[in-house]
Amino acid sequence: MNEMYNAIVGQSGGPTAAINASLAGVIKKTCESEKIGKIFGMLNGISGMMEERIVDLSSLGSDEDKLSLLSKTPASFLGSCRFKLPEEDSPIYDRIFDVLEKYQIRYFFYIGGNDSMDTVLKLSAFALKKGKDIRFVGVPKTIDNDLPGTDHTPGFGSAAKYIASTVREISADSAVYNVNSVTVIEIMGRNAGWLTGASALARYKGLGPDLIYLPEHTFHFSQFYDDIAKISKNKKNIVVAISEGARTKDGKYVCEAVSNGIVDVFGHKYLGGTARVLEGFVRKKFGFKARGIELNVSQRCAGHLLSKTDISESFQVGSSAVELALKGKTGIMTAIARMSNAPYRSECVAVDIAAAANQEKTVPRHFISERGNDVTEDFIQYAAPLIAGEVPVEFENGLPKMLVLEKEA
Amino acid sequence: MNEMYNAIVGQSGGPTAAINASLAGVIKKTCESEKIGKIFGMLNGISGMMEERIVDLSSLGSDEDKLSLLSKTPASFLGSCRFKLPEEDSPIYDRIFDVLEKYQIRYFFYIGGNDSMDTVLKLSAFALKKGKDIRFVGVPKTIDNDLPGTDHTPGFGSAAKYIASTVREISADSAVYNVNSVTVIEIMGRNAGWLTGASALARYKGLGPDLIYLPEHTFHFSQFYDDIAKISKNKKNIVVAISEGARTKDGKYVCEAVSNGIVDVFGHKYLGGTARVLEGFVRKKFGFKARGIELNVSQRCAGHLLSKTDISESFQVGSSAVELALKGKTGIMTAIARMSNAPYRSECVAVDIAAAANQEKTVPRHFISERGNDVTEDFIQYAAPLIAGEVPVEFENGLPKMLVLEKEA
Numbered sequence: 006m007n008e009m010y011n012a013i014v015g016q017s018g019g020p021t022a023a024i025n026a027s028l029a030g031v032i033k034k035t036c037e038s039e040k041i042g043k044i045f046g047m048l049n050g051i052s053g054m055m056e057e058r059i060v061d062l063s064s065l066g067s068d069e070d071k072l073s074l075l076s077k078t079p080a081s082f083l084g085s086c087r088f089k090l091p092e093e094d095s096p097i098y099d100r101i102f103d104v105l106e107k108y109q110i111r112y113f114f115y116i117g118g119n120d121s122m123d124t125v126l127k128l129s130a131f132a133l134k135k136g137k138d139i140r141f142v143g144v145p146k147t148i149d150n151d152l153p154g155t156d157h158t159p160g161f162g163s164a165a166k167y168i169a170s171t172v173r174e175i176s177a178d179s180a181v182y183n184v185n186s187v188t189v190i191e192i193m194g195r196n197a198g199w200l201t202g203a204s205a206l207a208r209y210k211g212l213g214p215d216l217i218y219l220p221e222h223t224f225h226f227s228q229f230y231d232d233i234a235k236i237s238k239n240k241k242n243i244v245v246a247i248s249e250g251a252r253t254k255d256g257k258y259v260c261e262a263v264s265n266g267i268v269d270v271f272g273h274k275y276l277g278g279t280a281r282v283l284e285g286f287v288r289k290k291f292g293f294k295a296r297g298i299e300l301n302v303s304q305r306c307a308g309h310l311l312s313k314t315d316i317s318e319s320f321q322v323g324s325s326a327v328e329l330a331l332k333g334k335t336g337i338m339t340a341i342a343r344m345s346n347a348p349y350r351s352e353c354v355a356v357d358i359a360a361a362a363n364q365e366k367t368v369p370r371h372f373i374s375e376r377g378n379d380v381t382e383d384f385i386q387y388a389a390p391l392i393a394g395e396v397p398v399e400f401e402n403g404l405p406k407m408l409v410l411e412k413e414a
Numbered sequence: 415m416n417e418m419y420n421a422i423v424g425q426s427g428g429p430t431a432a433i434n435a436s437l438a439g440v441i442k443k444t445c446e447s448e449k450i451g452k453i454f455g456m457l458n459g460i461s462g463m464m465e466e467r468i469v470d471l472s473s474l475g476s477d478e479d480k481l482s483l484l485s486k487t488p489a490s491f492l493g494s495c496r497f498k499l500p501e502e503d504s505p506i507y508d509r510i511f512d513v514l515e516k517y518q519i520r521y522f523f524y525i526g527g528n529d530s531m532d533t534v535l536k537l538s539a540f541a542l543k544k545g546k547d548i549r550f551v552g553v554p555k556t557i558d559n560d561l562p563g564t565d566h567t568p569g570f571g572s573a574a575k576y577i578a579s580t581v582r583e584i585s586a587d588s589a590v591y592n593v594n595s596v597t598v599i600e601i602m603g604r605n606a607g608w609l610t611g612a613s614a615l616a617r618y619k620g621l622g623p624d625l626i627y628l629p630e631h632t633f634h635f636s637q638f639y640d641d642i643a644k645i646s647k648n649k650k651n652i653v654v655a656i657s658e659g660a661r662t663k664d665g666k667y668v669c670e671a672v673s674n675g676i677v678d679v680f681g682h683k684y685l686g687g688t689a690r691v692l693e694g695f696v697r698k699k700f701g702f703k704a705r706g707i708e709l710n711v712s713q714r715c716a717g718h719l720l721s722k723t724d725i726s727e728s729f730q731v732g733s734s735a736v737e738l739a740l741k742g743k744t745g746i747m748t749a750i751a752r753m754s755n756a757p758y759r760s761e762c763v764a765v766d767i768a769a770a771a772n773q774e775k776t777v778p779r780h781f782i783s784e785r786g787n788d789v790t791e792d793f794i795q796y797a798a799p800l801i802a803g804e805v806p807v808e809f810e811n812g813l814p815k816m817l818v819l820e821k822e823a
Contacts, residue, residue: 212818
């Protein structure tokens with residue numbers, strides 16, 4: 006048997022605009038190491054690996070141009086999956102470890118959110134129990150910024166930058182007519198309001214959101230109407246940023262407020278979207294021009310507008326994962342520690358995977374204004390450095406280039 | 415009375431990401447002319463002008479930095495209005511000409527779409543009839559590209575570039591899971607499919623829309639299902655681009671297909687949005703994962719992703735309008751003539767305002783595929799040059815800067 010062991014990397018969960026920068030970090034670092042033979046990629050995460058849908062990525066390691074393009078290509082280059090590992094008495098574990106042994110894998114890297122960290126947790130525990138020397142290291146990603154154990158998650162900064170830029174632009178657009186208007190912008194994050202809060206960064210010369218509602222704070226329609234009425238005394242065009250996950254005190258989503266009794270032709274209860282629901286209520290209550298806008302998946306895939314801070318850190322958490330695995334670490338996740346805020350400086354550290362798996366980090370109370378309709382200056386200080394800096398886009402025929410996997414490779 | 419006459423400029427109708435480039439062109443050229451005194455701006459178009467809500471823009475003329483920033487600032491810098499002039503026996507005309515005389519205006523520039531060109535048409539006709547030497551020149555703008563008399567409209571290229579980039583990114587995002595999926599992207603343009611067609615430019619290494627439905631071609635649900643079924647035999651993740659204005663053969667919008675009998679709590683007939691409606695139908699019919707996405711107003715205000723071709727031409731139509739007015743022209747619109755396609759080259763020309771006002775230019779039949787589910791190579795050749803080139807974004811604290819009017823100036 007060969008003395009040289011190989012590495013494998015996979016991506017899991019929802020894609021982001023920065024997840025491939027972490028992949029590029031893993032590929033580059035593994036290829037630089039003399040201790041590692043090949044770097045394989047799982048197609049569609051652990052699900053694809055079990056079917057031996059595996060590609061050899063080693064040729065990318067020395068191709069700086071392709072690695073650079075990969076770092077700014079949105080969505081999961083290797084494909085993704087949503088697969089939660091069962092408990093350890095399942096035959097699935099034997100299958101997984103058979104594949105790992107067949108490909109002589111000693112280093113296993115998994116880029117994902119809480120569910121993916123659960124996969125790393127279970128596989129590392131299984132390997133330790135069975136005395137197998139395979140190191141499992143998790144690499145965090147999620148636009149939602151809801152992973153504990155890390156100051157923030159790779160992918161959040163770029164999503165926040167896109168959201169703040171877009172909210173500023175929509176705010177300019179919504180202010181052109183000399184009539185009362187309310188524009189409600191719905192932002193991703195079902196349980197954590199980090200991205201919705203980031204809309205506050207859009208504020209600039211009267212532009213930006215006037216009201217910000219996070220899912221961490223109960224939404225009261227009466228308070229919302231009061232807020233609108235108060236602002237409309239001094240300002241014609243009001244912009245509201247609200248989380249898709251905003252809930253009223255009975256625990257129901259705001260978007261469920263008009264669904265009672267409405268069933269669409271498919272027999273499903275109709276859920277209208279938070280922004281659209283508030284649009285309707287504002288129009289009825291105030292008679293103002295109203296528009297609901299859902300920013301949708303562009304929040305997680307706008308590769309044409311990336312945060313340099315985010316892409317650099319995303320690359321580094323990938324690279325750092327390889328270093329830690331080479332040192333024998335397993336059952337850990339690489340994380341970002343903020344060393345200083347002005348000037349901003351961060352470092353990669355290792356955290357126990359159990360601290361990150363299956364848990365959600367929501368926006369703390371001191372980041373939310375007392376009335377619950379804005380974020381605080383503390384939040385701004387926290388978020389502002391994460392959107393700093395730009396990544397030059399490579400254009401071809403007027404459009405951003407991407408690195409796309411040739412599936413037959 | 416002073417021998418030196420002044421100029422005034424206004425913006426009208428829906429904003430675009432390029433409308434301020436035309437404004438910058440007007441300002442720069444008027445300030446360069448020794449024949450023109452001041453350049454005034456109407457706040458909120460002709461409506462604001464009648465209320466004498468007028469600002470002096472002359473100081474901008476020699477400020478190259480501000481003019482450059484203005485050129486890439488989205489939305490109408492001066493504000494906009496939606497106001498259709500009545501027939502000429504109305505006292506409104508006396509009011510308008512009183513204001514023009516008070517401000518010693520000889521040159522009147524109005525940047526807008528078909529309705530705004532109607533304003534130019536009526537005011538120029540009235541002035542000629544009354545023997546007043548005031549020159550009225552229209553400057554075209556609209557993302558919809560539906561103005562006749564010009565090869566394309568300023569604003570279209572930047573919107574098309576944003577749409578194609580975003581559709582490519584969403585397409586990458588939608589392809590990460592190894593399951594059948596259909597992503598339906600709804601694009602602006604109620605009667606004209608130019609922007610929806612531009613999504614074809616997104617195609618790249620398997621990414622981009624598989625099906626494109628314009629409002630110019632009748633939408634048949636049965637054909638749509640056949641199209642999806644056929645493509646799904648060879649491709650798991652299907653992307654559909656469809657115009658918000660797609661209609662079935664009874665003339666109803668696609669989004670009306672599920673509204674029968676559904677009335678929301680406000681008593682309005684519920685219109686769900688074309689993409690969302692097709693999402694529901696695809697899920698029911700095929701059992702596929704389905705997602706409807708409305709690109710919404712970012713299509714017209716994404717100042718962070720502009721076409722250099724578009725911004726240059728938008729500036730030139732503004733500049734050219736001033737040259738034509740100085741030559742004594744009135745009752746005209748500046749237009750873009752395509753002189754050659756490879757290499758692309760255009761010129762500004764004057765067209766009679768009556769040819770542009772109150773009319774819509776839709777996508778011609780030879781730009782649409784025979785089956786009506788795609789655009790042709792002719793369309794691609796037409797649209798591709800218009801998204802070419804990039805405008806450097808000025809970032810400040812990680813976000814695009816904008817020039818915002820100090821309303822008290």
